[in-house]
Amino acid sequence: MITKKDISFIQPSRNNLKYLKWSYDSIRKNAGPEPTICVADDFSNDGTWEWCQEMMSKDPNFKALRNEGPTRLGHTILYDRLINELATTPIVGIYHADMWLCPGALESVLEHIKPMTVVSLTRIEPDLHPAGPEKVLIEGAPTEPEDFNEDWFMEFFNNYLPQVKDKTTEGIFAPWFLFKEDFTSIGGHDPLYAPQSKEDSDIFNRFLLNGYKLVQTWEGAVFHLTCRGSRFNPTLTEVGKESDEWLAQNIRSTRNFIRKWGHFVKHDKFMMPVVPHKYDVEFKVTNADARTINILEPWCSRMTIDCPQEIIDEYIKLEQPNTKFDLTMRFNTSGESDIMSDIIVEFDARSLTQNSYNFIQQLSEIFDFNEFESGEYEFDIFKIKVNRVKHYENTLINL
Numbered sequence: 001m002i003t004k005k006d007i008s009f010i011q012p013s014r015n016n017l018k019y020l021k022w023s024y025d026s027i028r029k030n031a032g033p034e035p036t037i038c039v040a041d042d043f044s045n046d047g048t049w050e051w052c053q054e055m056m057s058k059d060p061n062f063k064a065l066r067n068e069g070p071t072r073l074g075h076t077i078l079y080d081r082l083i084n085e086l087a088t089t090p091i092v093g094i095y096h097a098d099m100w101l102c103p104g105a106l107e108s109v110l111e112h113i114k115p116m117t118v119v120s121l122t123r124i125e126p127d128l129h130p131a132g133p134e135k136v137l138i139e140g141a142p143t144e145p146e147d148f149n150e151d152w153f154m155e156f157f158n159n160y161l162p163q164v165k166d167k168t169t170e171g172i173f174a175p176w177f178l179f180k181e182d183f184t185s186i187g188g189h190d191p192l193y194a195p196q197s198k199e200d201s202d203i204f205n206r207f208l209l210n211g212y213k214l215v216q217t218w219e220g221a222v223f224h225l226t227c228r229g230s231r232f233n234p235t236l237t238e239v240g241k242e243s244d245e246w247l248a249q250n251i252r253s254t255r256n257f258i259r260k261w262g263h264f265v266k267h268d269k270f271m272m273p274v275v276p277h278k279y280d281v282e283f284k285v286t287n288a289d290a291r292t293i294n295i296l297e298p299w300c301s302r303m304t305i306d307c308p309q310e311i312i313d314e315y316i317k318l319e320q321p322n323t324k325f326d327l328t329m330r331f332n333t334s335g336e337s338d339i340m341s342d343i344i345v346e347f348d349a350r351s352l353t354q355n356s357y358n359f360i361q362q363l364s365e366i367f368d369f370n371e372f373e374s375g376e377y378e379f380d381i382f383k384i385k386v387n388r389v390k391h392y393e394n395t396l397i398n399l
Contacts, residue, residue, distance in 0.1 A: 007091045008089040009027060010082045011096070013041060015048070017047055019145060023097050028059075037059075041066040091109075092178065092180045093175055093176065094176050102223065120172050122164075160221075169216045186203075190203070208273045209397050263361070264361070277391040293307070294319075345382055
């Protein structure tokens with residue numbers, strides 16, 4: 001029988017000490033001493049590592065490691081280091097430092113957890129982001145630990161619980177828990193997205209494609225201050241204002257997600273991933289320039305273009321540091337494909353409009369909806385040659 005002692009909380013942190021302390025206190029108060037808490041200090045300078053050392057001396061179920069820097073690793077890497085190096089329990093939970101664990105949360109996880117199942121707790125949050133049916137927003141709720149009133153919140157929570165008795169929906173977001181073996185068997189998070197952003201959507205797609213059941217329990221919950229570890233990190237920005245660091249990395253990670261999956265992140269209203277088929281698509285483009293290449297390159301497997309090689313070389317020089325994809329393999333200037341692409345989309349870059357670009361962004365869904373067979377098709381400015389129809393998304397499950 002699995003119990004709370006079989007669960008490890010996985011918490012990377014960078015200059016989040018006051019949140020870590022607040023989160024730690026809630027776990028110990030509402031889940032007891034049995035769960036393991038694993039913290040990664042990502043080269044903080046706010047006393048986080050000193051606190052971790054103190055806690056390891058006091059709490060036998062507290063473990064920590066430190067990135068000595070000076071380069072930030074980010075939670076994409078540190079989640080996996082904590083799971084692979086420190087967590088010895090059969091169940092692990094991806095958890096944020098700005099989360100306050102509600103009473104009964106782990107009991108709800110244990111009620112629903114089983115092999116090949118991921119259990120998410122419901123987030124109760126301040127109204128910093130638009131409302132959604134997968135979370136609970138409280139107008140004017142606090143965004144800092146020092147403003148959090150436990151008596152006020154518990155009155156709210158005790159009124160909330162009877163309304164969600166036995167309620168579950170299908171979806172996934174942090175905090176989420178699963179068997180460690182199910183995490184490691186597909187390779188964990190993809191370092192393509194380091195230090196952060198889109199690594200969660202990527203692994204959620206892979207969970208779904210690998211046949212995992214994704215369950216949200218509504219009786220198990222956290223109060224979530226919202227994005228205090230990265231997007232609204234107080235050392236970089238203020239509440240509700242995305243940091244420049246986060247914005248720049250989000251652009252890089254979004255482009256890499258598109259390169260890998262062929263589409264933007266997609267999910268239903270309950271945050272259940274939606275994964276269109278992945279196709280092998282070549283763009284054959286005339287009259288391309290540097291701006292066109294920057295816009296189009298992530299959306300295809302390769303490009304055959306007629307622009308000067310120095311333009312391509314300059315693009316690769318600037319973009320290669322942002323991706324683990326070998327960009328030299330994504331261009332062909334000979335006019336003939338080196339390999340026989342499954343699908344070739346041919347067009348003149350000078351004719352691109354916003355509608356044309358929208359079409360490119362929706363290629364996966366368009367191919368899925370129309371159930372194309374081998375042959376030639378035309379739409380708007382595009383000539384489409386389908387040599388074969390193959391799906392590649394299942395090749396992306398394992399790293």
